[in-house]
Amino acid sequence: MSLPQETGPTDSELLDKFRKDGDNRWLGILLQRYTLLLFGLCMKYMKDEELARDCVQQIFFKALTEIPKYEITQFRSWLYTIGRNHCLMQLRSKGRMTKDLTDQLAGSSPIEEQEEKWLESLKDQQIDLLPQALETLPQEQQICITLFYLQRKSYQEVIAITGYNHMQVKSYIQNGKRNLRIQLQKNLRQP
């Protein structure tokens, strides 16, 4: 069993250790943290357990080859991108690529990484600008962001309170968060 991330070194620390001594053991610890997520990701696209297992092995191999070549700052997002692209390429080579998946491959971007970097860079005093930015969002997004993040309600509770369906709640939260970032960046640029 791999080390859970919350108790062991961070992903960045493991990458640093590998860069210092070149010992593959660090990469083993790092990649084993993501075995389950990669297997789940591959299952989503391949829809077959055997194919998914093979894909995970191939992604591990690709990661082991690529990691020494790049300066990776957000390992999880990086691995997600190469894992997802690998699955999409496999589907394409097997002629099982739908129009929707083709669009996904063409438009793949590490959204997760952008969000994480932006939020980590927010300084403490800038948190005070968030309520003002929230007020500029459409009402549905304001309500869902407030209930989900500020009042820590579950999806089911948000659905019960608002009457929106699951897909709507998810979309309002994700779009709301993105719009909040855009609005805050606009506010920060103003003198």
Place this chain on the structure above:
Amino acid sequence: MRDAWKNLWPSGRVPDQQKLIDYLEGKLSPEEKIEMERILTDSPFVEEALEGLSQIKDRKRIPHITDKLNEQLRDRLRKSKARPKHSFPLPEGALVNILTVLVIILTLIAYMIYHMYTQR
């Protein structure tokens, strides 16, 4: 209230394997479920992985599958040799600079020798 805004920050953590399986089986406490939903909303990786894992009907097999995959990974790592450690790691582009300086020095030496002989 100010601290509540920090809930917007992605946790950045990889969820524990058992927690993910328990979430799929609806076994998490209300507080743990909210935390997992926050991770899912912030991370498309975790969200897509859960979508794929939900296709495995016998969830008890999932730890065996990941154990087997980890074992294969460890085998691969054991077989591959460790990268040789550099005693003096060079920064990117340093080799080109060193070679350029060496070429200049050698050219100067060659010029001085040539000059010395032609003076005679």
